[in-house]
Amino acid sequence: MCGISGIVSLQQTQQNHLEKKIAVMNQLITHRGPDGEGIWIHSNNKVGFGHKRLSIIDIATGAQPLKSRTGNVITFNGEIYNYLEIKRELQDYLFQTKSDTEVVLAAYEKWGESCVDRLTGMFAFAIWNEKEQSLFCARDQFGIKPFYYAQVGDAFYFASEAKALLPFLSAIETDTRVLKEYLTFQIYLSENTLFKWIKQLLPAHKMKIENGQVKINKYWEVNYNLDFEHDAQYFQTELRGLLSNSVSLHTRSDVPLGSYISGGIDSGIVASLAKQIGGEEVLGFTGKFAEAGALYDESVYARAVADKNGITLHERNITAEDFITSIRKVIYHLDYPVAGPGAFAQYCVSDLASKHRKVLLGGQGGDEIFGGYSRYIVAYFEQCIKAGIEGTLHNGNYVVTYESIIKNLPSLANYKPMIQEFFSSGMFESLDRRYFKLVNRVPAFGNELNWNDLPKDYNAFEVFSEIFNGVNVGKESYFDKMTHFDFKTLLPALLQVEDRMSMAWGIESRVPFLEKNLVTFAATVPADIKFKDGSLKLLLTKTMGDLLPEKVLNRKDKMGFPVPLNQWMKKELREFVGSVFSNPQAQGRGFVDNKKVLQMIETESQFGRTVWGYLSLELWQQEFHDKSSFYKDLLNF
DSSP: OEEEEEEEESSSOOOTTHHHHHHHHHHHTGGGOBTEEEEEEOTTSSEEEEEEEOOOSSTTTOOSSEEOTTSOEEEEEEEETTHHHHHHTOTTSOOSSSOHHHHHHHHHHHHGGGGGGGOOEEEEEEEEETTTTEEEEEEOTTOOSOOEEEEETTEEEEESSGGGGGGGSSOOOBOHHHHHHHHHHSSOOSSBOSBTTOEEOOTTEEEEEETTEEEEEEOOOOOOOOOOSSOHHHHHHHHHHHHHHHHHHHTOOSSOEEEEOOSSHHHHHHHHHHHHHHGGGOEEEEEEOGGGOGGGOOHHHHHHHHHHHTOEEEEEEOOHHHHHHHHHHHHHHHSSOOSOTHHHHHHHHHHHHHTTOSEEEOOTTHHHHHTOOTHHHHHHHHHHHHHHHHTOTTOTTTOOOHHHHGGGGGGGGGGHHHHHHHTTSOTTOOHHHHHHHHHOOGGGOOTTBOGGGSOTTOOHHHHHHHHHTOTTSOSSOHHHHHHHHHHHTHHHHHHHHHHHHHHTTTOEEEOTTOOHHHHHHHTTSOHHHHSGGGOTTHHHHHHHGGGSOHHHHTOSOOOSSOOOHHHHHTTTTHHHHHHHHHSHHHHTOSSBOHHHHHHHTTTOOTTOOHHHHHHHHHHHIIIIITTHHHHHHTTOO
């Protein structure tokens, strides 16, 4: 787990100050690799790589960038969990190290670009091919590890974090089309970022640069080829084996491991399996907001998981003062605002964990693969009503009946404002229109947003619909369409949070649910087994429930990692938030009237995210746009 960077000439011209530029990029991502630093510059001065190292595997000899005997060079970020198995297929290669990095380089030399099809793990890397004078880059199937790039003049720049590219841009500007996307979803649906001219290599994509041409291709896709031949028991047996194997692979490390334990099902299962495999060295870490009330204190559930499995649990009580002292750092490490305020909570828990462990396991991915979001119940509840009216209630394998869904409605107790908005208009429209309404945040905006000043040619629904109705998803299943959209969009956003908040403290975060064999298998499971009677994550809980205490397995009020932000903003954070939005620069922003945003604090619902979205956006502009001279000055050699 590391940070990577590099510069490649697109026009075969030498690059001035190449080594110094790489050093600047390394400086801006130094938190990603506190254990070492490396720079490689080609003798032709047309290409250079940088690396910041967090030592996890082959601590003694795994330094990077790494050069092969043929002259190829790699800079690599991530972990390849099946590297030992791949290495056995590469017996003709004379290995210089014991690292998974060299296995990737050797795999490329043997199999070329198709090497990515053999890798199980999380990765983002760049390989310089000396014979071809070309660059090959790739990112893992799910976007666990980041890869950003920008083309400026005749040079191609890449890095693990967008901030490392800022010194090379002509100016730090906002991409207004992407801003419209952020305001609509608080996540991003394409390769573009909020920074104009900076893009990300999408998950499951590879890139080749040769003769000045940049070519990008997708190398993997999850296909929902549903298996109707087997029963629930078969899927449970297969799932247990695949998930246990994945956790076993994810515990490969030369340093002790820990696990995030949120009090929910996914992290609880991962921690329990890790403890079975890793023994006493596995520690647990959780956070709570004890002063904010029971609704924001999940520690009782986290302790129940830890106690059942004999895991020593470390707890962090998170306060409003923590928010004041750390939120600017959170936005800085995120690169740009994304998702909800849970990033702040994870930043605090990662701070705690960094004092004890360098590698942590987490439960990210379980909700998107197995169906864990309450909005799925809301969406199906409407379809039950529609089917009841049309007389099709008991037809087919996919409709959850309203008789059966009733027992799961208590899990919606904290979602009344969202449900009220959902049913306020458009009932029984097409499925894509209805799910778009559930994820669309535009209705929460008022006259504080100058929406008409944003690009008219960006249609959020069209972009959404293309993903929701992807050709890889069967037309029959509403459930698969919903989970697939979240898998493709929300999950990468949450993985951005996972990566940045852990790497901010020099921690490697591993996510065993996101193993390609497991994900491929899950996509074959019919919806009536995953989501029978509207029970969230039914297959997962039926399969792995024996690992969890009853109070966790049967709870109906799990909400992720709720942060009492709106409660704090009315009291403890009132002065701080007021100062952010009253900043002279904040008062002069385009698109948003921050004076009116301040007035919204009193009316924001308990779990509303409108003010949070504006606060994140304003802090981002203060951190990067208002400090653009700092990034430019880094190149004053």
